[in-house]
Amino acid sequence: MDVKRLLLGSLGLGAALAVAGRLSFKSASVRPAIHNTSHNAIDAYIEQQMCSLKIPGVSLAIVEGDQIVHLRGFGRARPGGEAPTPQTPFFIGSLTKSFTALAVMQLVEVQKIDLDAPVQVYLPWFRVADPRASRQIAVRHLLNQTSGLPMMPGLAALGDLDDRPEAAQRQARALSTLTLTRPVGSKFEYSNVNYNLLGLIVEAVSGESYSDYMQRHIFVPLEMRHTFASRAAAERDGLAAGYRYWFGFPVPAPSLPIPLGSLPSGQLISCAEDMAHYLIAQLNDGRYAGRQLLSGAGCREMHSPAAEIHEMGQSFGHYGMGWISHGSGASRIVSHSGHVPDFAAFMALVPEQKKGILILLNVNHAMVKMTFDEVWLGAAQLLAGEPPSPRRFDALPWAMRAMPLVPILQIAGVACTLRQVRRWRRDPTLRPSRGRLWRRHVLLPLIPNLLPGLLLVPILSEIRGFLRVFTPDLSWIAAVCGSFSLLWSAIRAKLLLRELKSST
Numbered sequence: 001m002d003v004k005r006l007l008l009g010s011l012g013l014g015a016a017l018a019v020a021g022r023l024s025f026k027s028a029s030v031r032p033a034i035h036n037t038s039h040n041a042i043d044a045y046i047e048q049q050m051c052s053l054k055i056p057g058v059s060l061a062i063v064e065g066d067q068i069v070h071l072r073g074f075g076r077a078r079p080g081g082e083a084p085t086p087q088t089p090f091f092i093g094s095l096t097k098s099f100t101a102l103a104v105m106q107l108v109e110v111q112k113i114d115l116d117a118p119v120q121v122y123l124p125w126f127r128v129a130d131p132r133a134s135r136q137i138a139v140r141h142l143l144n145q146t147s148g149l150p151m152m153p154g155l156a157a158l159g160d161l162d163d164r165p166e167a168a169q170r171q172a173r174a175l176s177t178l179t180l181t182r183p184v185g186s187k188f189e190y191s192n193v194n195y196n197l198l199g200l201i202v203e204a205v206s207g208e209s210y211s212d213y214m215q216r217h218i219f220v221p222l223e224m225r226h227t228f229a230s231r232a233a234a235e236r237d238g239l240a241a242g243y244r245y246w247f248g249f250p251v252p253a254p255s256l257p258i259p260l261g262s263l264p265s266g267q268l269i270s271c272a273e274d275m276a277h278y279l280i281a282q283l284n285d286g287r288y289a290g291r292q293l294l295s296g297a298g299c300r301e302m303h304s305p306a307a308e309i310h311e312m313g314q315s316f317g318h319y320g321m322g323w324i325s326h327g328s329g330a331s332r333i334v335s336h337s338g339h340v341p342d343f344a345a346f347m348a349l350v351p352e353q354k355k356g357i358l359i360l361l362n363v364n365h366a367m368v369k370m371t372f373d374e375v376w377l378g379a380a381q382l383l384a385g386e387p388p389s390p391r392r393f394d395a396l397p398w399a400m401r402a403m404p405l406v407p408i409l410q411i412a413g414v415a416c417t418l419r420q421v422r423r424w425r426r427d428p429t430l431r432p433s434r435g436r437l438w439r440r441h442v443l444l445p446l447i448p449n450l451l452p453g454l455l456l457v458p459i460l461s462e463i464r465g466f467l468r469v470f471t472p473d474l475s476w477i478a479a480v481c482g483s484f485s486l487l488w489s490a491i492r493a494k495l496l497l498r499e500l501k502s503s504t
Helices: 004-008 038-051 095-110 131-136 139-143 152-160 168-176 193-204 209-219 233-234 261-266 270-285 298-303 365-383 394-403 405-426 436-445 444-459 464-472 470-501
Strands: 056-065 069-073 241-246 249-252 307-311 314-320 323-326 332-338 343-352 355-361
Touching: 004 298, 038 069, 038 307, 038 365, 056 270, 069 233, 069 270, 069 343, 095 139, 095 193, 095 270, 095 298, 095 332, 095 343, 139 193, 152 168, 152 261, 152 464, 168 193, 193 249, 193 261, 209 307, 209 365, 233 394, 233 436, 241 470, 261 332, 270 355, 298 323, 332 405, 343 365, 355 365, 365 394, 365 464, 405 470, 436 470, 444 464, 444 470, 464 470
Parallel strands: none
Antiparallel strands: 056 069, 056 355, 241 249, 307 314, 314 323, 323 332, 332 343, 343 355
16 A cells, blocks of 8 residues: 555645636726625635634635626634735745746747757756656646656655755756656646746746746736745735644644745745736736736637546546646636645636636645635635535545544553453453453454554655645644554553463
8 A cells, every 4th residue: 555645645635626717808907896696605605614614814806807806805814813905915835836837838938948848958957767758858748747757756845944045956956866657748647846847947048036037027017016935025015824723723833934946836925916916817818907928829728628637536627737627618617726834725717707716815734625625616616606516525624623533542542451451460260361362452453553653654754844844733643643553552462461471
């Protein structure tokens, strides 16, 4: 059994779902929120989910055509504070990927990047373990997550809190010994490594740092005045306080440093109003306020389904250039979600109805990723005039809340064993026979007693740093209960074998 993959499946490392498209454009104006039926229903839906999932704060934006039609904050942006404003910055996680893809496509349109050129054309030092695969991986493979680069190194990079300027290149050069999980171009596998490499390509081709390129070519044209690539800058602008779930309850998180090597794949910071500008450009063939960020053909190519997504035996649509596409025709939806340790985000476009939605929240945990993604997809479906789809991952928050049962059951097991031994000592006639003691009291209980020890496997693996920051409670349970299970199993066996000897 691949324990790491089993754990990651339970943590919800699947894909995001939602809604996208194209629209005619005039000027990017903001008009007062229109409290129509769909907006009221979405507001009520979000409040219900906040109560159910114990979410501290949410910032919402809805756009229609070239207009921002609804902006609202819910809950608290920080402990004891007010509701988030449309300008309150939040981490947007993997929504960053579509920004990176947009930068690449901009450089494609000025003929500085060829989508089908090998990565080595732009990063000559790039290598994986297989020299032939190293030459085959093209820019398009990175954009569509079909390079064959595995998921694990991307997760490991999220736990690498190296904030040195060369962190991205250092991590990329370490791929020289990496074995691909599948042939180049054959199948989708979500890996942050793909987009971290794209960020390096943007830097190499443009001659600018990733953050400077974003600022000059995307943030400024879109009038995204509260969008940042630096936590320090965002904090000066009133960054919302992040929370991490501990056993299902949100706990304020200390200021976590940005894993700088993963900036292009998931570490940008923005607000509801700024992201509404971004969605307007996406809906309007790359145009915003009279500025053309990308051609209409380029936008449509970004939103096109490219690689089918299968996670945990289920289909999650098609991936392409930082977006996930679902369905076809009037029901087609294009979206992406984003997750960092203490924030989550979701954006979706409804192309046929020329609508878009953005949801930012200031709490997260890897075990509820799929639950969050389904919840926010439901909000997008409400925007499209449809009921939310049945949810498949509602049990994940309960699994998180049930984690304290592990040490409780361990303590109960110790108490039961000690009580049994005392009874045998008080009344030797109660002692089982040698064979029964071995089978029923020594060997059989080893199975449940050693099971928590399996939790040590992932927290000692290459993703241990990721688990520490994205699942602090699970990491604590794994370290304490996993270690205790091994120790207690040995002590228990020795104690019972001593009883066996004393009965002969």
